[in-house]
Each structure stands twice: as C-alpha cells, then as structure tokens.
Amino acid sequence: MFSIRFDFRNPEFAGVSMADRYQSAMDMTLWAEELGAVDVTLSEGHVMPDGFLPSPLPMAAAMAARTERIRFTLAAIIAPFYDPLRLAEDVLVLDNLSRGRVDLVIAAGSGRREFAAYGVPMRERVGRVIEVVTTLRGAFSGGPFDYRGRSVCLTPGPYSPGGPTLMLGGSAPPAARRAAQIADGFLPADPSLWEIYRDELRVLGKPDPGPYFPGDARVVVLTTDPDAAWDEWAPYFLHDINQYGAWGADADGTPSFRPLSNVDEVKASAQYRVLTPSEYVAELRASPVAYTLLHPMVGGAPPELAWNSLKLFEHDVLPKL
Numbered sequence: 465m466f467s468i469r470f471d472f473r474n475p476e477f478a479g480v481s482m483a484d485r486y487q488s489a490m491d492m493t494l495w496a497e498e499l500g501a502v503d504v505t506l507s508e509g510h511v512m513p514d515g516f517l518p519s520p521l522p523m524a525a526a527m528a529a530r531t532e533r534i535r536f537t538l539a540a541i542i543a544p545f546y547d548p549l550r551l552a553e554d555v556l557v558l559d560n561l562s563r564g565r566v567d568l569v570i571a572a573g574s575g576r577r578e579f580a581a582y583g584v585p586m587r588e589r590v591g592r593v594i595e596v597v598t599t600l601r602g603a604f605s606g607g608p609f610d611y612r613g614r615s616v617c618l619t620p621g622p623y624s625p626g627g628p629t630l631m632l633g634g635s636a637p638p639a640a641r642r643a644a645q646i647a648d649g650f651l652p653a654d655p656s657l658w659e660i661y662r663d664e665l666r667v668l669g670k671p672d673p674g675p676y677f678p679g680d681a682r683v684v685v686l687t688t689d690p691d692a693a694w695d696e697w698a699p700y701f702l703h704d705i706n707q708y709g710a711w712g713a714d715a716d717g718t719p720s721f722r723p724l725s726n727v728d729e730v731k732a733s734a735q736y737r738v739l740t741p742s743e744y745v746a747e748l749r750a751s752p753v754a755y756t757l758l759h760p761m762v763g764g765a766p767p768e769l770a771w772n773s774l775k776l777f778e779h780d781v782l783p784k785l
Contacts, residue, residue: 466756466777467537468496470523471507474515475703478764482515486523488767492760492774493527496534499778503535503567505757508542510578514707514764521554528562536562539651540571540633543596544584549611549618551596552603555628556620564623569651570597571633574715590642593632597646600630644668652676679755683736683762686744686776693738696769698727701736704763736762741780754785 470489474482493504506523509516517523524536541551559566572589573579579586602609604627608617622628632643635653637660643650644664652658658676665672683701687693706723724730739747748754758777760770 465754466496466499466501466758466782467503467505468492468501468758468760469505469507470517470759470761471509472515472517472761473512473704473707473764475764477699477703478766480764480766485761485767486526488761488770489523490527490530492767492770493534494530495774495778496758497531499782501534503537505537505539507539509711510542510545510575511581512707512711514703516707521558524566525558525561528558528565533565535565535567537567537569539569541568541596542573542578543570544573544579544589544592545582546596548596548599549603549616552600553618555600556603556618556622559628560620560623562623564628567629567631568600569631569633570600570647572639574635575711576714590638593642594646597630597632600627604628604630640664644670649673677753679753679757681757682734683759684744684756685736685738685762686741686773686781687738688740688776690738690740694727694731697736697738697765698730700763700765700769701730702726702763705730705733705735707763741776745781745784748781748785 472482472485472489474480474485496504504527506520507517508520510518520538520541524538528536555566555568570593572593576586584592599611602611602616603618604622606621606625608615610616629648631649631651632639632647633651633653634640634643634657637657640650640652640657640660641664644661645668650658650661652661655676655678662672685693685697702724709723724733730736748756756777758774760774761767
C-alpha cells in the first residue's frame with residue numbers, strides 16, 4: 465500500500481511558480497491513483513513565507529474532480545480559523561463532489577503567528593474545536609440541528625449517511641481524551657498519546673481500536689546514484705526541517721531548535737533518506753506491513769526532481785512487492 469502527501473512548500477530558490485507546483489501535484493495525484501494509492505494527504509498552514517498550503521478544501525476539490533477512486537485526508541483542518549457553518553457547507557459540497565472520498569482531521573492549531581494573523585485568541589482553541597466538530601456532526605446528519613441556539617439545516621446533505629470521517633489531531637493528553645469523546649479517531653503527534661486515547665475509549669464503553677501503528681513517516685527519495693542525489697536534494701531537506709523547527713519555536717515560544725546547515729547534519733537527523741530501489745524493496749519486504757507514504761515535493765523540491773524518484777518507485781519498487 466502507498467499514499468502520497470503534499471504541503472506545497474515553495475521556497476524562492478526552487479524557481480517554481482506556485483501555479484506549476486499545484487498543477488504538478490494534480491498530475492502526481494492522478495499518477496498515484498492509476499497505480500493504486502490509497503489516499504492523498506493535504507496539510508494546512510497559514511502565513512508561512514514559503515507558501516505552505518492555506519486552503520486544503522479547494523485543493524481537494526480540484527483533485528477529486530480529476531480522480532475517481534483515491535481518497536483524500538485533510539490533515540489537519542485548523543478549526544479555530546473557520547466559521548463552523550461555512551466550513552460545514554464547504555465540506556458537504558466536497559463530500560458530494562468526491563462521492564464520499566474525504567476524511568477530516570480536525571486540529572486546534574498552535575502557531576502564534578497564525579492566530580495573530582486571524583485575530584483569534586489562542587485561549588479559545590479548545591472551545592472552537594468542539595464547536596466545529598459539533599457543527600459538522602449536525603450538518604452530516606442531513607437534518608436540522610441546533611447551532612448557537614437556533615435550528616439550522618444545511619444543504620446539500622452528505623453523500624453517504626453520517627458524512628465524512630471526523631478525526632482529531634493533537635499533541636497533549638487532553639486532546640487524546642477529547643478525541644475519544646467526540647471524534648471517530650485520533651491522529652497523535654506523539655505516539656505515546658495513543659494509550660491515553662484507548663483508555664478513554666474503554667471508560668466510555670467504545671470499541672478498542674487496538675495498538676497504534678504509525679508507520680514510517682521519514683521521507684524516502686529513490687535514486688540510482690545516492691551521492692549525486694544527496695547533493696540535489698539536500699537544499700530541500702534543509703528547508704523542510706528548518707521550517708518545521710521554526711514553526712515549532714513559534715508554537716511554544718521556545719527557540720530551542722538548532723537550525724541544520726549542511727548535508728551531514730541532515731543525514732544525522734535520519735528524517736530524510738536517499739535509497740536505491742533495490743535497497744527500498746529489501747526494506748519493505750522485511751517490514752510486517754509494506755506501506756509507503758510518498759512526499760515527492762518535500763521542502764519545495766522541483767517537480768522534475770520529484771518525478772525522477774516517483775518513476776523509480778513505479779518501475780523498480782512496486783512491481784517487486
């Protein structure tokens with residue numbers, strides 16, 4: 465099994481227009497569907513200087529219009545930045561447009577610059593998440609529901625009864641317990657939170673989802689010449705990891721992240737790997753579950769560089785699994 469992910473970082477040094485990057489992602493999504501990928505994950509971020517995707521809903525709609533089978537996971541919708549009713553209407557349209565191929569991960573957000581840009585107090589995060597989830601549940605019922613003391617019935621109704629799957633993301637124990645209480649699932653930033661989520665489900669008398677299998681989230685690039693590929697990809701790996709570090713510092717106000725500056729430091733981080741197809745095939749064959757999450761334009765890598773890796777995956781990895 466494999467999935468594909470896009471966040472649309474587009475640093476200036478990549479020399480790629482955002483329109484071209486969007487179009488390339490459309491083409492890669494169609495390619496992934498034709499090869500049997502299970503889903504596309506679209507991330508959300510705001511006021512980021514490298515263009516990190518701020519609007520996953522229209523992106524998913526555009527991709528859904530070009531595809532027929534592949535699912536779309538929006539991970540994550542940052543709930544405090546949305547009007548709940550407007551979000552529900554947009555999701556219902558997307559749900560029908562895709563014929564029920566959308567899953568949502570709802571998150572509270574933590575970037576201080578994002579909250580400042582939207583003028584939303586960070587102390588309101590939890591309340592806004594709960595209201596968004598409650599509103600989406602009501603909208604997905606297909607009938608009237610209570611919204612801020614008045615009866616509302618949104619159209620269109622969901623494509624399938626009950627509407628899209630609603631999961632919560634989170635990085636703290638209260639988020640894990642909240643997911644058990646109001647959501648269909650949980651996507652933890654820290655795998656250790658999974659047991660808190662399971663414990664709360666047991667308390668509530670809900671089914672136990674079993675142990676957490678997060679999969680390998682490290683980025684894999686395929687090449688026939690690893691030394692040359694490291695030189696090509698290092699600037700994008702560096703950009704990706706350094707931007708996440710800056711985001712983390714903005715989220716908690718602690719500038720504890722030490723930016724990486726060269727390829728040796730990136731290699732030491734072990735977050736990014738450059739492998740030959742035969743190396744990756746051997747690794748996947750040895751794994752209990754052969755699952756790959758492709759991140760082809762990681763760090764703003766140009767589409768042509770991304771396609772080189774994807775084509776090796778198509779021709780030299782998939783046929784041997």
